Amino acid sequence: MTHSYTILVLEDERPLATVIKDKLEKSGFEVVTARSVKQALEYVSEIPQIDLIWLDHYLLGEEDGLDFVVELKKSESPWKHVPIFVVSNTASEDKVHSYLHLGATKYYAKTEHRLDTIVDNLRVFLENKE
Amino acid sequence: MIIAVANFIVISYSQGTQKTDAAIIDTAGRQRMFSQQLAFYAERIVRGHTASKVTLKKVITLYQDSLTVLKNGGVAPEIFGNRTIPPTVSSILPVVQRVEMLWREYKTNAEIIIREPTSTNGVENELVSTALAYIEQNAPEMLLRNNELVVAYVQMNDAKQSQMNVILLVLLIVDVAVFGLGAWLILLITKKGEVEKAHTEEMANDLVKFKLAVNYSYDHIVITDAEGIILYANQAVQRITGFPLEEMMGKKVGNSELWGGQMPEVFYQELWKRIKHEKKAFIGQINNRRKNGETYHAQVTISPVLDNSGEVEFFVGIERDLTERLKYEEQLRMFNRAVESSTDGVLISLPDTTVIYINPTWERLTGYSRNEVVGKKADMLKSGEMSQEEHKRLWVSLNAKETYKSETFVNRRKDGTTYNTELAIYPVVVRDKTEFYVVLQEDITKRIEIDRAKTEFVSIASHQLRTPLSAVNWYAEMILAGDVGKVTGMQKKYLQEIYSGNQRMVALVNALLNVSHIDLGTLAIEPQPTNINFLIADVQKELQPLIKARRVKVHATFEEKMPKAPLDPKLIRIVFQNLISNAVKYTPPGGVISIVTELQKDGVLFSISDTGYGIPAQQQNKIFTKLFRADNIRGKDANGTGLGLYIVKSIVNLSGGKVWFTSTENKGTTFYVTIPFTGMTKKVGTKGLT
Numbered sequence A: 001m002t003h004s005y006t007i008l009v010l011e012d013e014r015p016l017a018t019v020i021k022d023k024l025e026k027s028g029f030e031v032v033t034a035r036s037v038k039q040a041l042e043y044v045s046e047i048p049q050i051d052l053i054w055l056d057h058y059l060l061g062e063e064d065g066l067d068f069v070v071e072l073k074k075s076e077s078p079w080k081h082v083p084i085f086v087v088s089n090t091a092s093e094d095k096v097h098s099y100l101h102l103g104a105t106k107y108y109a110k111t112e113h114r115l116d117t118i119v120d121n122l123r124v125f126l127e128n129k130e
Numbered sequence B: 001m002i003i004a005v006a007n008f009i010v011i012s013y014s015q016g017t018q019k020t021d022a023a024i025i026d027t028a029g030r031q032r033m034f035s036q037q038l039a040f041y042a043e044r045i046v047r048g049h050t051a052s053k054v055t056l057k058k059v060i061t062l063y064q065d066s067l068t069v070l071k072n073g074g075v076a077p078e079i080f081g082n083r084t085i086p087p088t089v090s091s092i093l094p095v096v097q098r099v100e101m102l103w104r105e106y107k108t109n110a111e112i113i114i115r116e117p118t119s120t121n122g123v124e125n126e127l128v129s130t131a132l133a134y135i136e137q138n139a140p141e142m143l144l145r146n147n148e149l150v151v152a153y154v155q156m157n158d159a160k161q162s163q164m165n166v167i168l169l170v171l172l173i174v175d176v177a178v179f180g181l182g183a184w185l186i187l188l189i190t191k192k193g194e195v196e197k198a199h200t201e202e203m204a205n206d207l208v209k210f211k212l213a214v215n216y217s218y219d220h221i222v223i224t225d226a227e228g229i230i231l232y233a234n235q236a237v238q239r240i241t242g243f244p245l246e247e248m249m250g251k252k253v254g255n256s257e258l259w260g261g262q263m264p265e266v267f268y269q270e271l272w273k274r275i276k277h278e279k280k281a282f283i284g285q286i287n288n289r290r291k292n293g294e295t296y297h298a299q300v301t302i303s304p305v306l307d308n309s310g311e312v313e314f315f316v317g318i319e320r321d322l323t324e325r326l327k328y329e330e331q332l333r334m335f336n337r338a339v340e341s342s343t344d345g346v347l348i349s350l351p352d353t354t355v356i357y358i359n360p361t362w363e364r365l366t367g368y369s370r371n372e373v374v375g376k377k378a379d380m381l382k383s384g385e386m387s388q389e390e391h392k393r394l395w396v397s398l399n400a401k402e403t404y405k406s407e408t409f410v411n412r413r414k415d416g417t418t419y420n421t422e423l424a425i426y427p428v429v430v431r432d433k434t435e436f437y438v439v440l441q442e443d444i445t446k447r448i449e450i451d452r453a454k455t456e457f458v459s460i461a462s463h464q465l466r467t468p469l470s471a472v473n474w475y476a477e478m479i480l481a482g483d484v485g486k487v488t489g490m491q492k493k494y495l496q497e498i499y500s501g502n503q504r505m506v507a508l509v510n511a512l513l514n515v516s517h518i519d520l521g522t523l524a525i526e527p528q529p530t531n532i533n534f535l536i537a538d539v540q541k542e543l544q545p546l547i548k549a550r551r552v553k554v555h556a557t558f559e560e561k562m563p564k565a566p567l568d569p570k571l572i573r574i575v576f577q578n579l580i581s582n583a584v585k586y587t588p589p590g591g592v593i594s595i596v597t598e599l600q601k602d603g604v605l606f607s608i609s610d611t612g613y614g615i616p617a618q619q620q621n622k623i624f625t626k627l628f629r630a631d632n633i634r635g636k637d638a639n640g641t642g643l644g645l646y647i648v649k650s651i652v653n654l655s656g657g658k659v660w661f662t663s664t665e666n667k668g669t670t671f672y673v674t675i676p677f678t679g680m681t682k683k684v685g686t687k688g689l690t
Helices: A014-026 A037-046 A065-072 A093-102 A115-129 B036-048 B053-071 B089-106 B122-138 B156-161 B200-215 B235-241 B265-277 B323-341 B360-366 B388-399 B445-480 B489-520 B532-542 B544-550 B569-585 B617-622 B644-654
Strands: A006-010 A030-034 A052-055 A084-088 A106-109 B005-014 B019-026 B031-034 B149-155 B168-175 B183-190 B220-225 B230-233 B282-289 B295-306 B312-321 B345-349 B355-358 B404-412 B418-430 B433-443 B528-530 B553-557 B565-567 B592-599 B603-609 B658-664 B668-676
Touching: A006 A014, A006 A037, A014 A030, A014 A115, A014 B445, A030 A037, A037 A065, A052 A065, A052 A115, A065 A084, A065 A093, A084 A093, A084 A115, A093 A106, A106 A115, A115 B445, B220 B235, B265 B282, B265 B295, B265 B312, B295 B323, B345 B360, B355 B360, B360 B404, B360 B433, B388 B404, B388 B418, B418 B445, B445 B489, B489 B644, B528 B569, B532 B544, B532 B553, B532 B569, B532 B592, B532 B603, B544 B569, B565 B569, B565 B668, B569 B592, B569 B603, B569 B644, B569 B668, B644 B658, B644 B668
Parallel strands: A006 A030, A006 A052, A052 A084, A084 A106, B553 B592
Antiparallel strands: B005 B019, B005 B168, B019 B031, B149 B183, B168 B183, B220 B230, B220 B312, B282 B295, B295 B312, B345 B355, B345 B433, B404 B418, B418 B433, B528 B565, B592 B603, B603 B668, B658 B668
């Protein structure tokens, strides 16, 4: 690893946000956590380099993960190329379709995957991207 | 000297052929002459259902002209020749008797209206009085009031009073003087059909027919002697009362041993008084009792038949069982109430969509009152939101006389707002012709709301349940991985238990959520062409670690020419996933599992046999029940949820297929699944299974 990647984690559940953050940091990533779409969009515009976004569906506030993806993937958005890994438990067919259709890179159901599997996939994805 | 000639003009009208004939018949009953012109006018009388003064005059004139023709050497001059008949009782009586005979021949129920002659001619009066006296004495029932037969004296000068409101008439003209001072008509009108030619042989035939007609009449007909002892009863009596002929013959009618005796005593006294002493007919309604004890309600007419001395010789009783009609009316009332109180909106229209009925629910749904809709075209309710294709589909169905159904029909209320309705239009087809449309609509706004709420419930439950499970999973995983410090042997073992316990909980929650979707009907079905061989092979591959761990062998024999069927691969996969993993889990190490797919006539047969623990015989009927687990495997494998086979059966049912099994404990089990080629029907539900 030539430099450390910065991951923005959007997760409203504190225990989950904590465990994700810890695991990512243990694995050598820089981590920023946000609990709402509004907060996340602020971070995106303030932090110079975000390499990947870890996104849950249900978030604090009115807006959910889909709203965030729509906002981020707008054609005029400077961050439209930032990859998004959706990690959520609301794995209905239509939601998975919607996320992937809107430009999310991957979709994981939380209960179906080990944390280290997702983190490994994420690292491989970023390294291959370079 | 006054010369009187008595003849009949018999005008008969056949409803079947719609032909009218007129004949002149002499007092001896012989037919003498046909008159086309008479027939023409008679037909006008008959068809017009009225006898105008002018028409009747015309008939009389024609009759008189005919006589002239005859007198002057016409076709049958011998009818009159030089023969004259004095205006005496003896000359009128054969005529009246002839009328009586014709009346008896054609009557069923009779209403006879007598108009007293108003002529000032003494001879006429004498003749008419003689005729009347004869009728009163010999055939008083001709004078009864009833609906189907009218005998009337109509004075020529007062023809408009005649009551020719039925089909057939016999005119009797008593010609008082040859080219007369006046004439009397006796009109005998019946509904019964054509007056037959008055030949004796034919009369005999008619009598046979008449007997048959009485015997097989739909109405109950009984003839008794003057004391009410039954002499004759037709078939209908046996059918209606349930008493066989031999039980009623010789018994007195009206007693409680037979069908009578159900009315108060005073009723029978009054009845008897009227028919026996007053010698008048009785018409009314009566309650009777069948042999089986059931009571019934009947319309009854009892007429006395008098002998020459004016004494009652017989009674003729005619009854009509009204039970069926009352039942029918009750049924009609019931259907009416049902439609009126139906929670579905009901509209009935003519084939051109003119509305003839809407029920209160329809009024409530649309905001239109009955008066505002009835008589108008049903398209006043159109929302304008229906697509061209759907409109076409509707009329294609209706024109083919088939039911049209729509689960998502949009209608417009009176206030302009629209609402969702499930609508069905049923053409009511009689002899291949649509007579009505019956439209049913159910307001499904609420149902849509409920469906949405159900889906949301499962969705939220799924999220809420899985979030803490994810937390346990991931924290345990991190501790086990040593991410937060070294873990000792025992700690690791305990943590492993927590971790795998949580994994089981995840599986259970997934299965429960699937069951919720099935039970709540919120399951989405997305059929696509699917080859089940590939699905099975894929599941087999996925289960390889388990197969290896259990040390069992799995053989699969796939149908080579497996066609694709429209199935939801995600759903049908769950079937194979459950059946194969069950076989693997419940077969001891060293066992063999055989999977076979083969083609059948209408679909595919999948079977999976194992050499496993089997299902105890006494529990085999519960195996597809929710949360059921057989006794013999509960100790052997703790991982089952008791939901797998319930889900399997539900999904197989969705595909129109069947699932069953044969099993012997400690020998093994074979599960069979058939899946028809017709596959699954698309359903825009809300969720797939997880």
